[in-house]
Amino acid sequence: MVIQEAAEMYLETILRLKNKTGVVRAVDIAREMGYSKPTISEQMKKFRENGYVEVNNEGHISLTLKGMEIAESTLERHNVLGVILQKIGVSKDTAIEDACRIEHYISEETFQCLKDYFRDK
The missing domain is CATH 1.10.60.10 (Iron dependent repressor, metal binding and dimerisation domain)
Known part of the structure; x- marks a missing residue:
């Protein structure tokens, strides 16, 4: 599977944050990567649509099996x-x-x- 560098960086950041804090929110990713929250929200929407992440009702982001791999x-x-x-x-x-x-x-x-x-x- 070929995935763009930026997508790998987002997914790796989500995994690092999850390992570090246990819970990942868009604001955490924005802070870690230096992007705006709207930019992160847009990317998470794309990742949800492509099956890389799930976002629960509280806004907690988790990797799917596909995203985790x-x-x-x-x-x-x-x-x-x-x-x-x-x-x-x-x-x-x-x-x-x-x-x-x-x-x-x-x-x-x-x-x-x-x-x-x-x-x-």
């Missing part, structure tokens, strides 16, 4: 790439920033090979 995959790539970059000498701040860029463009094959190669190093 994408968010978990994106978060794993982010975390693993950040560690790999640090292992080769990149500073922590730069590694985190670069991993965030790379995670959206790296193929699954390349990611798995890097992950396997650096697993025990």
